[in-house]
Amino acid sequence: MSLKYGVLGLLxxxxxxxxxxxxxxxxMLGGTWDVNIGQIYTTLQRLERDxxxxxxxxxxxxxxxxxxxxxxxxxxxxxxxxxxxxxxxxLHEDIYVKLLLATRIANGDLKGMLARQKRAxxxxxxxxxxxxxxxxxxxxxxxxxxxxxxxxxTEADLKWMDELSSERxxxxxxxxx
Amino acid sequence: MDGRTFFRTFRDGGDKNGMTELVRLTDVTKxxxxxxxxxxxxxxxxxxxxxxxxxxxxxxSGKSTMLNLVAGVDRPxxxxxxxxxxxxGQLGExxxxxxxxxxxxxxxxxxxxxxxxxxxxNVLIPAQLKGNPASxxxxxxxxxxxxxxxxxxxxxxLSGGQQQRVAIARALINKPTLLLADEPTGALDTRSGEQVMxxxxxxxxxxxxxxxxxxxxxxxxRHAARVLSVIDGKIVDDARLESPELAASDVIRVRGEEAxx
Numbered sequence: 001m002s003l004k005y006g007v008l009g010l011l012x013x014x015x016x017x018x019x020x021x022x023x024x025x026x027x028m029l030g031g032t033w034d035v036n037i038g039q040i041y042t043t044l045q046r047l048e049r050d051x052x053x054x055x056x057x058x059x060x061x062x063x064x065x066x067x068x069x070x071x072x073x074x075x076x077x078x079x080x081x082x083x084x085x086x087x088x089x090x091l092h093e094d095i096y097v098k099l100l101l102a103t104r105i106a107n108g109d110l111k112g113m114l115a116r117q118k119r120a121x122x123x124x125x126x127x128x129x130x131x132x133x134x135x136x137x138x139x140x141x142x143x144x145x146x147x148x149x150x151x152x153x154t155e156a157d158l159k160w161m162d163e164l165s166s167e168r169x170x171x172x173x174x175x176x177x
Numbered sequence: 178m179d180g181r182t183f184f185r186t187f188r189d190g191g192d193k194n195g196m197t198e199l200v201r202l203t204d205v206t207k208x209x210x211x212x213x214x215x216x217x218x219x220x221x222x223x224x225x226x227x228x229x230x231x232x233x234x235x236x237x238s239g240k241s242t243m244l245n246l247v248a249g250v251d252r253p254x255x256x257x258x259x260x261x262x263x264x265x266g267q268l269g270e271x272x273x274x275x276x277x278x279x280x281x282x283x284x285x286x287x288x289x290x291x292x293x294x295x296x297x298x299n300v301l302i303p304a305q306l307k308g309n310p311a312s313x314x315x316x317x318x319x320x321x322x323x324x325x326x327x328x329x330x331x332x333x334x335l336s337g338g339q340q341q342r343v344a345i346a347r348a349l350i351n352k353p354t355l356l357l358a359d360e361p362t363g364a365l366d367t368r369s370g371e372q373v374m375x376x377x378x379x380x381x382x383x384x385x386x387x388x389x390x391x392x393x394x395x396x397x398x399r400h401a402a403r404v405l406s407v408i409d410g411k412i413v414d415d416a417r418l419e420s421p422e423l424a425a426s427d428v429i430r431v432r433g434e435e436a437x438x
Contacts, residue, residue: 002432031425033432118406119416122398126418127428129399150429151395158394162235166408 003035007043008052008069008077015056015068018044030135030143052076099164111165118161125154197226199355199386200247205256207242207410215242217253218410224388229381231397232390234407240390243407244357247388248281249273261354278306282348282356286363288340290347292333296324299332300346311350318346322376338369345376349385356380359390374400 003025010016010024022040026033044067047053052073056066069077095117102110128151135144200223207217214237224230232240245251246258249265258265261280268276277283290299297315304311319325322342327335332343341361348356358377362370378400381387391397397404398418406414 029431032429034426115414119414122394122404122416123418124428125394125398126420127423129395130420130423131425131428146431147429155394162408165413166235 003039003043004047005077005080007040007047008073008080011053011067011069012074012077015066017064017066019064021067028142030140030146032146047073114161114165118158118165121154121158121161125151125158128154198223199226199228199261200224200388201257201259202243202246203257203259205243205246205253205258207239207246207251208254215239216410217242217246220256220407220410220412222405222412222415224386226386227381227384228403229378229387229401230389230403230405231401232388232405232407233392233394233397236392238407239410240407241359242410244359244388244390247355248283248357249277250283278303279351280354282351282353284341284344284348284356284358284361286360288337288344288364290332290335290340290343293331295329295331296335296339296343297328299343300350303347304350307351309351315346315350318349319343322346336369337365338372341365341369341373342376345373349380354386356385356387357389358387360392361389362391362393362396370396 006025006028007021010021010028016024018037018040021044022035022037025035025040044053048055048067052070053067054070056068059065098113099110102113128147132144132147132151135141135147202220202222205217205220207215209216217239220239220243232243234240242251246253246265247260249258249260249268252266260276263276265273265276290296291302294302297312297319300315300319301311304315316325316328319328322345324339324342324346327339327343332340335343341364345361356377361377362373365373374396377387377389381400387401389397389401402418402420404414404416404418405412406416
């Protein structure tokens with residue numbers, strides 16, 4: 001989903017060929033998202049099929065094809081940028097399901113689980129801090145902002161662990177229906 | 178034991194790992210009459226020389242009490258507090274006052290500067306109590322902490338960030354063995370708070386042992402490699418954090434499930 005709009009956004013500035021799109025995309029994300037060139041070509045082909053990008057000129061050196069944004073592509077990009085992220089909150093990490101299971105399973109060692117998870121979050125905070133410092137040192141304020149968002153999320157995760165740790169847990173209150 | 182004996186003990190105190198234990202709390206309890214807030218309930222922990230340790234926990238958990246016991250401004254109900262080889266429980270009030278003056282630098286949330294004295298005069302107070310003029314060192318410290326330009330201004334006229342830097346200079350004037358900081362950024366805006374923490378980090382890089390009480394996990398993990406978690410008067414976790422070489426993708430994945438290497 002956002003790879004598609006990421007490609008459109010990069011083409012807004014100037015026409016690019018597939019490898020340039022890949023390199024700029026990865027550069028923009030500062031190594032936090034690796035894409036393979038196959039995904040980029042597939043994305044460009046779909047965007048061309050949907051009329052959102054179009055080829056510029058003919059294939060050049062080693063079959064490189066430049067693409068540019070079409071007026072429809074520009075509109076689609078602007079709409080996407082203006083649209084706030086809504087819909088369900090994405091909870092990707094295993095801890096959410098582990099927590100539910102440990103609450104149900106007798107001897108689920110919930111306390112130990114929370115303590116270990118808390119320590120992992122502390123280490124993550126430290127790693128994120130160093131990443132943020134690195135981004136600022138490199139003059140990548142945009143990336144530093146992204147890392148800052150991750151830092152604040154991790155801080156919230158940590159608070160959640162503390163809150164859970166101070167509760168008294170049992171297997172009660174876990175009705176299935 | 179007087180201050181000189183303390184220092185000798187401290188210097189000779191190296192263990193076989195080449196680390197020097199600076200602080201040891203053994204089964205320390207602290208009971209406050211009329212309430213349980215801030216009480217300690219069987220705390221045992223050791224801190225090595227040169228460590229930067231953060232103590233985290235909710236308010237009333239006892240983290241500030243730990244700091245006060247290490248500083249010798251409060252005494253435990255039971256258990257022992259040893260700092261630099263000196264059992265603080267064996268010191269009388271005069272000995273304890275001398276211990277604090279010679280070996281402890283304390284930085285507080287609300288600075289506690291004397292408002293009618295200048296910044297420089299505030300910095301010099303602990304040195305004067307020791308009978309040591311130290312104005313050269315005071316100026317050197319103030320230069321280093323970026324407050325030399327405000328040396329002759331009254332403390333009451335300084336911003337929060339400036340006041341805290343003056344307080345840090347005051348804490349360092351007698352070259353303390355141990356620097357204790359209780360929520361030193363708690364009364365500061367984010368920017369001044371970060372500057373104060375950067376200063377503490379620099380001091381740590383130069384070898385200063387620091388014990389920091391904070392509720393800010395971002396600051397704690399950024400500057401301290403060890404985080405003690407205190408809940409209900411007990412240390413529930415003692416995390417030693419690592420600083421490995423990491424690629425950005427080891428720390429953050431944006432839409433990681435779509436990534437392929």
